[in-house]
Amino acid sequence: MTGRFTDLYDNEKEIFSYDKYLSKKAFFVVICILLSLVALGLEVSLGKADIGFIESYTIIWDHITGNIATDPVGAQKDLIVWNLRLPRAIGAFMVGLILAVGGAAMQSILKNPLADPYTTGMSSGAGLGAILWISLGFCLIPSLYGYNAIVINAFVFSMVPTLAIIAVSKYKQATPTTMILTGLGVMYTFSAVTSLLMLLADPEDHKTAYMWNIGSVGSITWDAIPFIFIATVIAMVFMTYMAKKINILAMNDESAVAIGVDAKKYRIAILVVVAITVALAVSFTGTIGFVGLLAPHLVRLFVGSDNRYLIPASAAFGGMLLLYSDCIAKEIGATGLPVGVITAAVGGPLFLYILFRHKNKIWE
C-alpha cells in the first residue's frame, strides 16, 4: 500500500524551481570559500617580514611544486611563509570552521539561538586547562611539560561540560534548556576558577594565561595541524550526514519520534561529536568566543535554517570569519593581539547591526 500520493499532478516546473532555490544557497558557500582563499593570501602577507599579497600565493605554490627559491632572501621568505604563517592561516580557517559548525548544530538540536561551544562551556574549558598548568604546573598527564601540558589539559577540560550535560540528561529527563543551563553552570564555574588561578600565577605568566583565555591562533604550528584537520573532517562529514536529522531535532521531540528519529539519542550523539571536535580545536588556541554563535546566525540570513545548507555555509563562513579576524589582529597588534578580541569586537557590533536592520525573522 505505498505511493498514495505518487501520481497526482505534474510537478516538473516546481521541482525545477526548487532546485534553483537550492543552487542559490550552494552559491553562497562557494562565495565564502573564494573569499577565504583571498583571506589566506592576506593573512600570509601580513607580518614583520615584507611579503606581498600575490607573492604569498607564489611562494606557497612554489613550495608545493618543489620550486623553493635558493637565493638567501627567497629561502628565508619561504621559511617564514611555510613554517610560520601558513600553518597559522590554515589553522585559523579550520578552527573557525569547527566552532561555526558546532554552533550551527547546537543551536538547532538544542532549539536555542544562544547555544554554541562558548556559551555551553566547551571553549572555556580550554582556558581553565591552560591556567592549571601556567599557575600550578598541573597537568593531567604528569610527564608532559609546557605547551604540550597546556594542550592536553585544555582538551580534557573542554569535554567536561558535555560530560556534565550527558550526566544530567541520564539522571533526569533533561530538556534542551536544562542541557544549556548545565553547560552554562559549568562555564561560570570554570571562569571563576580561572580568575582565581590568575591571581596565583606569576605576573610574568599573565600574558600567556590571558592569551589562552581570549583565544589566539598564533601558536598553531604544523604539529597541531593534523589534529585540527582530523577534527575538521569529522565535523564536516558527520554534521553534513546528519543535517536532515538535525533539522528534525529542531522540531518538538514528539514530531521527531513520529518521523522515525529517536530525538534523545541523536541529540546526545551530535553533542558528543561537537564536543570532541571543538575540544581538538580550542586545545591549540584557547577560548575563542563568538564565532560559534555569530557565524550560524549571519549565515541564516542568506541560506535560512535548513541544516543541509546551514552546516556547509556556516563552515565556510566561520573559517573565513576567523581568518579575516586574525588578519585584523595581526595588522593592528604587531605584538600579538589575540584573535578572540577581534572576533568579539568586530562580531558583536556587526551582529547587533544585522539584528536591528534585518526584517525577516530568522528565529522565533
Added chain:
Amino acid sequence: MHIKIDDIDFSYSNAPVLNDITLDLEGPQFVTILGPNGVGKSTLIHCINKVLKPTRGSVMVDEINIDDIKLKDMAKKIGYVPYASTDSFPLTVIDTVLMGRSPHSGWRSTDEDLNIVYNVLKMLHIDDLAMRSFNELSAGQHQKVMLARGLVQDPEILLLDEPTSNLDIKHQLEVTYILKDLARSHNLLVIMISHDINIASKFSDKIILLRGGTIFSIGTPQEVITEKNIKEVYGVESNIIDVDGHPHVILKRPCDESV
C-alpha cells in the same frame, strides 16, 4: 491497517494517566477521540506511535507488537500531526513538509520525494505557500502544513492531536472534511483528537469518549453522543437534537454550578 491495544496503563512517575485501555481499530475509517482536558487523549495517541511506552499492556500494529518495530518503520506506517506549534528556527513550507519523507529517504532528498511533497501541497491547496517561511503563516495554514507533513510520510494510519483547535469555523470544517475524505478516498485510518463534539459527530465513523484515563464509551456518534454521556463525562447539561442524521449538542449549563 489494524491497531490493537490490549489493556494498557500509562503513568507519569506516580501519576496514573491511562487505565485499562483496550481498543481495536481496523480498516480505513475516521475516528475521533473526545474527552475533557487532562483525560489522557494525547497520551493515548503517543502510546500508539511509540513516543511514550505504556507502563503495562501491549500495543499491536498489524499484528506486530510495536516494541518490535523500529521507529523508522513505525514512521512509514503511522503519520502524526502535532498540536500546532512554531519552531525556533523556521524552515520554508516546502522544507518543513519534506522532513516527513525522512523515513523513506536516505541522506539526500530525491525528486521522487519532492514530487510527493508537491502533490500533497497541491491536494491541500497550499502549493502557493511552498517558499514561505513556516512561522509567517496563519494558524489555519500552519495546520495544513503539519497535515501535509504527516501525509507525505505516506502512512496507513494518521494520528492528529487537536488539528482544528486554533482554527476559525470555516477552517475547522475544511480541515475535518479533508480528513474524512482522506480516510475514504485514500484508504486511511484517521484518528483525531478533538474538543468539538459537533464536528466530531458530523464527520466521524466512530467516536471514543474518554473519562479519567479509561474509555467511557465507544461507538457511532449516535451511540456515544447522548445527553447522559455528555453530563457524566463533561459535567455539562445539554440537549441533543438530530441534524441530518447526526446528533448535535446544544449546551445548557455546567451541572454542579448554580448558574
